[in-house]
Amino acid sequence: MHPSLADTRPSIFWLDQPGASEPAEPLTGSHTADLVIVGSGFTGLWAAIQASEAEPGRHIVVLEAETAAFGASGRNGGFCEASLTHGLGNGLAHWPDELPTLLRMGDENLDGLLDTIDRHAIDCDAERTGAMDVAVEPWQADELRQGAGECDRLGIDADLLDTDEVRSEVHSPIYLAGLWMRSGAAMVDPARLAWGLRDAATSLGVVFHDHSPVRSIRRTDNGVEARTTRGSITADRAIVATNAYRKPLPRIRRHVIPVYDHALMTEPLSDGQWSQVGWGNRQGLSDSANQFHYYRRTADGRILWGGYNVIYHFGGRVGPDVEHHEPTTETLARNFFTTFPQLEGLRFTHRWSGPIAATTRLNCAWGTTHGGRVAWAAGYTGLGVGASRFGAKVALDLVDGGTTERTELEMVRRRPFPFPPEPARWAAVQVTRSAIKRSDRREGRPGIWLRTLDRFGIGLDS
Ligand SMILES: Cc1cc2nc3c(=O)[nH]c(=O)nc-3n(C[C@H](O)[C@H](O)[C@H](O)COP(=O)(O)OP(=O)(O)OC[C@H]3O[C@@H](n4cnc5c(N)ncnc54)[C@H](O)[C@@H]3O)c2cc1C
Secondary structure (H helix, E strand, O other): OOHHHHOEOOHHHHHOOOOOOOOOOOOOEEEEEEEEEEEHHHHHHHHHHHHHHHHHOOOEEEEOOOOOOOOHOOOOOOOEEEOOOOOHHHHHOOOOHHHHHHHHHHHHHHHHHHHHHHOOOOOOOEEOOOEEEEEOOOHHHHHHHHHHHHHHOOOOOEEEOOHHHHHHHHHOOOOEEEEEOOOOOOOOHHHHHHHHHHHHHHHHHOEEOOOOOOEEEEEEEEEEEEEEOEEEEEEEEEEEOOOOOOOOOOHHOOOOOOEEEEEEOOOOOHHHHHHHHHHOOOOOEEEEOOOOEEEEEEEOOEEEEEOOOOHHHHHOOOOOOHHOHHHHHHHHHHHHHHHHHHOOOOOOEEEEEEEEEEEOOOEEEEEEEEOOOOEEEEOOOOOOHHHHHHHHHHHHHOOOOOOOOOOHHHHHHOOOOOOOOOOHHHHHHHHHHHHHHHHHHHOOOOOHHHHHHHHOOOOOOO
């Protein structure tokens, strides 16, 4: 075992702090509502807040299998980005004509999100630091230069940093270049954001029931009925915001699969260690290989370090049995010290993982069922902290039956290419993972498998 992992606890850093919302009573008996929302991660919470701010007095009930922030929303890196397309490159590849609109909507979404944090005084250490991609190989530096050209063309606030500039910003001997999107991202404490959103929704009159997994949703004469083990809600409409989890709409799994992403948290760095690292502007960082790390500073002086390997478990299994993967944790720890060799001796206190819901186009998909009475939004891949607010808004548009600028987007109207059924699904993911690794070893050049997937607009990422 890597020495830095000797005292690491299998525990989610963000949830290992006081301040969690008190769990609400589970649902018992039969009730009615105007809108029932299934899941209280970011998508469900944003759906509840935006629906009740748009229409005060609408009777909204949220049913959650565990408690708020149990899923990906309490386990992520806290990069809250404006991008709705899992980054600029993916947006250009899929929706080049729509991209200026998507960029505008993404900026409006991030502004609206930060405004809600302010209005409801949510204490989640939100800082609009921006995010910077760094190149650690020459081919990645070339790609960053191309990216800077696209930012220029599209009017995105971004600075290209050469080797000296990027190393003086953050002191890593392996950096060759950086592309810093200065205003397009904030860093947040995701658990405190989720708990704060839940409190805000409660103050707006939204009713929560925790430990109330929804087993089924069925159509009734006037709406839909969501059933849990001990109760039911009959509502006019429903939104399903369960992202990587299978129930209660298994059909989402045609387009959305759970892949596990892993993260580590260091102990707090001393002032001396921070002076060896620099990073005074506190921006979120990601390296630019196909298998990439994301990393950031926390408010209490630690470094969160995650990503690199995504793992799909046969049959799309999720849950505690599949959350620990020692080889991935070891690789993450070793790679940390390649980036920051001056921190040798630093230890990791927490390790954890969580299911990101991936689509073949790497961003959210939407759909309606039950005669249009139920809408779902899922599959942000690794970029849903900010985009989930937009995802929830689109789900509300869809379930309320309105035509809006959002519902007219090609990105919303067209579903991603579906995944094949098992066992082909598992095999396809493994072959793609190997091809991605090979491509990184060959200066980013895709082999025949990745080129074929590309032609169909299919990808796999975290
Ligand atoms: C390790 C990791 C790092 C990440 N890093 C980032 C990052 O830095 N930036 C970024 O933008 N994104 C990141 N992401 C992705 C981001 O966290 C997600 O896209 C986002 O949180 C999705 O929110 P959600 O509400 O849709 O899903 P979730 O947070 O997963 O919420 C779904 C909820 O539904 C509940 N549920 C499931 N089934 C039922 C049922 N039958 N009945 C009732 N409730 C049910 C679950 O308990 C859960 O609370 C990361 C994800 C992971 C796992």
